[in-house]
Amino acid sequence: MARxxxxxxxxxxxxxIAEPAVYYKEEFSDGDGWTQRWVESKHKxxxxxxxxxxxxxxxxxxxxxxxxxxxDARFYAMSSRxxxxxxKDQTLVIQFxxxxxxxxxCGGGYVKLFPADLEQTEMHGESEYNIMxxxxxxxxxxxxxxxxxxxxxxxxxxNKDIRCKDDSFTHLYTLIVRPDNTYEVKIDNSxxxxxxxxxxxxxxxxxxxxxxxAKKPDDWDERPKIDDPEDKKPEDWEKPEHIPDxxxxxxxxxxxxxxxxxxxxxxxxPDYKGEWKPRQIDxPDYKGKWIHxxxxxxxxxxxxxLYSYESxxxxxxxxxxxxxxxxxxxxxxxxxxxxxxxxGNETWGVTKEAEKKMKEQQDEExxxxxxxxENKQKEEEPQEEEDDDEEEKEEEKEEEEEEDExxxxxxxx
Numbered sequence: 001m002a003r004x005x006x007x008x009x010x011x012x013x014x015x016x017i018a019e020p021a022v023y024y025k026e027e028f029s030d031g032d033g034w035t036q037r038w039v040e041s042k043h044k045x046x047x048x049x050x051x052x053x054x055x056x057x058x059x060x061x062x063x064x065x066x067x068x069x070x071x072d073a074r075f076y077a078m079s080s081r082x083x084x085x086x087x088k089d090q091t092l093v094i095q096f097x098x099x100x101x102x103x104x105x106c107g108g109g110y111v112k113l114f115p116a117d118l119e120q121t122e123m124h125g126e127s128e129y130n131i132m133x134x135x136x137x138x139x140x141x142x143x144x145x146x147x148x149x150x151x152x153x154x155x156x157x158x159n160k161d162i163r164c165k166d167d168s169f170t171h172l173y174t175l176i177v178r179p180d181n182t183y184e185v186k187i188d189n190s191x192x193x194x195x196x197x198x199x200x201x202x203x204x205x206x207x208x209x210x211x212x213x214a215k216k217p218d219d220w221d222e223r224p225k226i227d228d229p230e231d232k233k234p235e236d237w238e239k240p241e242h243i244p245d246x247x248x249x250x251x252x253x254x255x256x257x258x259x260x261x262x263x264x265x266x267x268x269x270p271d272y273k274g275e276w277k278p279r280q281i282d283x284p285d286y287k288g289k290w291i292h293x294x295x296x297x298x299x300x301x302x303x304x305x306l307y308s309y310e311s312x313x314x315x316x317x318x319x320x321x322x323x324x325x326x327x328x329x330x331x332x333x334x335x336x337x338x339x340x341x342x343x344g345n346e347t348w349g350v351t352k353e354a355e356k357k358m359k360e361q362q363d364e365e366x367x368x369x370x371x372x373x374e375n376k377q378k379e380e381e382p383q384e385e386e387d388d389d390e391e392e393k394e395e396e397k398e399e400e401e402e403e404d405e406x407x408x409x410x411x412x413x
Contacts, residue, residue, distance in 0.1 A: 020336030021090075024082040024315060027330060027347065028052055028065050038067070041077035041318075043124040048074030048324065050317075055101045055327050057358040059351025064170070066097070066329030069107075069321050077123050079316035082333075084116035088308045092177045093340040094133055095332040097348045099170035102325030109164075109319070109326055110134025110146050113333075116313025123316055128153075130309045133175045135164035145185060145192075147175060149201060151306070156201045162193045170355060172330070172348040176337055177307045189344050197306045204303060208294040216292075221285040231278040239273060242266040 028034050034052060041047060048071040058064035069076055098109040112129040132148040132155070145162040148155050162185055165171040174186040177197075184194040198204060248264035256262065317328060330347040334340050 020339035024333040039120040041123040059354035066327040069324040084313040095174040097330040099327040106138040107321030114314040115311040209297045211295040214293040225280040226283040227278040
């Protein structure tokens with residue numbers, strides 16, 4: 001009996017393992033059903049329109065369908081609601097895929113997570129959000145991953161530069177926020193950055209500050225080297241830098257009344273030694289670089305809940321794009337890092353290679369088509385030249401005939 005109980009313990013432990021909490025998942029797998037789950041903001045009348053599409057190239061025509069921006073030079077504002085939750089005392093994972101198949105020149109590819117009290121029809125760029133995460137591209141200088149947290153009514157951007165992907169393929173972006181106030185950013189299920197919330201954002205004032213009462217002593221010497229007081233400049237050191245050329249001869253035709261008094265040209269003095277400087281020796285009074293003493297910052301108060309938000313209830317796409325065509329897909333919010341990684345491999349991971357293959361085939365077809373057009377154009381050029389030559393000959397013949405007609409014949413004379 002004891003042996004049976006012992007054998008059952010691992011099974012019971014396995015059954016007690018908590019299932020991952022999936023707060024939100026969106027794959028756009030039910031045709032037009034997404035239109036009932038996503039709400040377009042009415043804050044402005046000219047927001048760009050999203051459409052459901054897998055794009056011009058894809059790994060699977062159905063699995064790769066997502067929300068695609070469809071109008072150039074537009075703001076976009078659309079959101080989806082889910083059951084409100086708090087990430088207090090648990091990990092939060094935000095994940096989605098982005099495909100800039102248009103080779104985006106300037107525009108966002110990020111998401112915003114809002115509290116549950118957001119009025120979706122009034123969502124706009126100034127609406128208060130909890131977290132903003134994802135790629136942003138605008139010319140060569142800006143190709144970054146935004147990780148912005150709202151803290152005490154301020155939006156705080158990460159102090160590190162995380163470079164985003166800037167090609168035309170689908171990529172998976174993952175943000176992990178843990179209850180120990182650490183984070184991790186992954187692209188294509190590989191870690192690209194991680195660290196401490198307190199260290200990598202300006203949530204809190206610094207723990208230490210320079211002691212305002214401390215001042216560097218007047219006799220503090222920071223010079224590692226000094227002039228040797230025993231070193232004296234040699235008496236024969238002073239030589240002019242330039243001297244008259246001793247080999248110069250006054251020209252025979254030099255007229256002093258007309259040309260003035262003749263002076264030989266100057267040359268570099270071979271004995272010139274430059275500016276004299278005493279040799280350097282170790283400073284016997286050197287104390288090193290003075291470091292300003294620090295003290296505990298009285299304004300610093302630790303906060304173990306930097307990671308935590310009381311309410312998540314809406315995910316939104318609130319962005320600007322100059323050139324449209326970006327596709328958003330495979331949205332996921334969960335408390336389980338492993339589940340998110342597996343989900344990424346089962347969605348983005350399954351179709352990524354086929355997507356690249358289709359794009360390569362299209363590029364090869366376009367290359368061959370362009371090559372054929374260029375060859376055809378080259379073949380037509382000689383024929384056009386021959387046609388031009390024939391036209392010139394015809395014109396010359398007609399001109400000769402006209403001249404013959406106009407010239408009087410001998411019989412006529």
